[in-house]
Amino acid sequence: MARLSRRALLGVGASFTAGLVVGGRLGAPQAFAPGPPRAVDGDAKDLVLRALEGLDPAKVWDTHVHVVGIGTGNSGCWVNPKMRSAVHPVRQFEFDVYLAASGVSDMSRVDEEYIERLLTLSRLANPQGKIVCLPFDIAVREDGSEDWDQTEVYTPNEYVAELGKKHANVVPGASIHPYRKDAVERLDKAVEAGARVVKWLPNSMGMDPASPKCDAFYERLATLDVPLLCHTGEEQAVQSDEWQELGNPLRLRRALEKGVRVVAAHCASLGSVRDLDDPMDRSISAFDALLRMLNDRRWEKNLFADISAMTQVQRAGRPLRDMLIAKHLHPRLLYGSDYPLPAIDPLVSTRLLEGDGYITGADRALLNRIYAQNPLLFDFVLKRRLSVEHMNASYAFEPKVFETAWLYDRPSAEG
Template sequence: MNHRRRFLWAACGIGGAALAGFAVQRSLALFNNCQAQLPPVPAVDHLIRTAWAGVDSSQFLDCHVHLVGTGDSGSGIEVNPDMESLFHPMQYAQRLFYLNAGCVHDAPGRIDDSYVERLQNLVDGLQPGARLLLFAFDRFHTAAGRPDPERSSFYTPNAYAQAVARRHPRYFWWAASIHPYREDCVEALALAVEGGARAVKWLPPAMGIDPSSARCDRFYAALARHGLPLISHAGEEKAVHGGDQEALGNPLLLRRALEHGLRVVVAHCASLGSAVDLDRGANGPRVACFNLFSRMMGEARYEKLLFADISALTQRNRSVEMLRLLIERSEWHPRLLNGSDYPLPGIVPLILPADFAARGMLPQSAVAVLETIRQHNPLLFDFVLKRHLSSRGLHFAPAIFETRTFFERATA
């Protein structure tokens, strides 16, 4: 049975929740057609050319790209059995959308390799010099520092991410993922740095990490010695299941890492969910995670330490007003880094250019052109969309898309 038919079977069991709560119009295509060559259409060429204007492509590094697969290449990738089972239809449906977004849904037996080949194909569709930062992903660990496969959605080994980047240096850099409770976390970090890692990636709720715990201190100290930035998710997590969303996704927990002098990149600008305002005590009021993140961005002591990536901000489950604010806060732009959250831009219902046009943030003439670009290159679609978004006449600054220097500095 092919993956699309299996998805429809899964969707029957969960009705309208198959797309995590999105109301999808009948006319909207659910799947990426996974075409390759862009059509020779003047409107397409013009929109792309104007998007690159002012951006140095040799400095372009998409700093939020997931390296996923099934492990069929011997990569060591592990996928939770729930993602394969129709008895867990939400996770099953998510997996099929991710595979389609990465254009590997029709590649049985070589999904790992096809995913990487597709990424290379997409980078070839960008400007010369552009690269992607590929994320490894550690397992969920218990408080005692032991891996718990049953609570891990997936696992992408550091060794695999390093190997892919080493084989294709013109396309990829890589970020390690190391759980700080692991007994060998400091040694694993040294090995990753030796292997060329440019950052460390955490997703605390999915990994069972409390960034404010003293158990992280020895890892923070080692990370500071090596000079690598920490890219950490904050806010509610929709794409990956795991631990305590409310407690572990609180952006204020990252203060401990900042106090160690680390450069911390808050993924997605903490743009979903709410959390306890710990600055007012353990019983403080609940506040939007984005507001807690904004408070920290306003603190002078973090001016050279706290950063954020703009991945996922155009998805339909994010606030448009929040996106407007980020576009208009030009004083924050030197601290914002571009990321796509690939493969999610390839999931068609997640991002609708027509919605932005209806709100006056995008020219109506750009909508059909962007949809055409997405069907051929979701990475290019993500970049061109962000470059053409506007609010009160302001745009995301070109420097946001020139992130390579930030990660070069980490290994200097």
């Protein structure tokens, strides 16, 4: 795992590439290529077994797994050409790092290799569990037209639905921009095809969760009782600063008011947002905005948050510590990996986590071994082993944070 000093951490920039520079691994993207997936053994296996203690493995679903591709094998996936062009070296570097970390080696089989490796990692990590696989919709303008120039990646709902039909451990999601003129029809079609959750990334897709344009979509989500997994906080891969505010968790109150079950991805653990309740229009941390909502009794039954990405170097500060301590919120927290990001070595520093008291030195050594064999399993075991001392007590994420299958039950769903 990346070795990151405290001084280096303070230099982490806002961009993804800056994070890689600080991690000390900026160079040929091939340096990020992981080895083949392998079963863990010895002391590392013992640590995995300890991480599984007290859990029903069949209920452990990774709620945040991305499916991406470039269109090989007729997948329908697409990546903005700017991300593959030497004219845009930073974006090209980021794309190449993602490919390498995903274990892709044959450019004629990118999409197939991505899925094959993901499925192997998942089955080795927890053969009884499931992964919730997320597509990614196109950016859409306010008039309902598609904006391909602003779109970074596109993964069709149909492709992910087919994966769900072929593989028992895949739970398909959907991604549908609410500004589409046929958004509700697309939602019905996706749910009929097996989608169990809808994923939004407002900072990248360009939807405003507080806009009345979302109302019809929210109403149908609530009727179907399908949860909305929405990115909250800053999104570092976004090229347009004006869309960052769309990741303000306070903007999701409109969905909550419509009865939608909302999952705030990453616990809004990065960046600042406008305080929509402040007459002076000042900024607050996105995390504080989400805490305000989580502590609002009106949303106790339909606002949740996932812990994906929270161990990354730029997030593993106060948000991670506070969420470990906030036991009253653990029933509303959900485990997610944000794969493939856990496979990008510099984004998580076990040295930093040990230095901040989140893990022991002994655990760190074993976690590094697990990472080399299975980054997806590493993410799970790391989050199970995290703990923090506060007022003479030790706090860790409760087992219920990891048993996430309940989220996808739809007892009140209507046709």
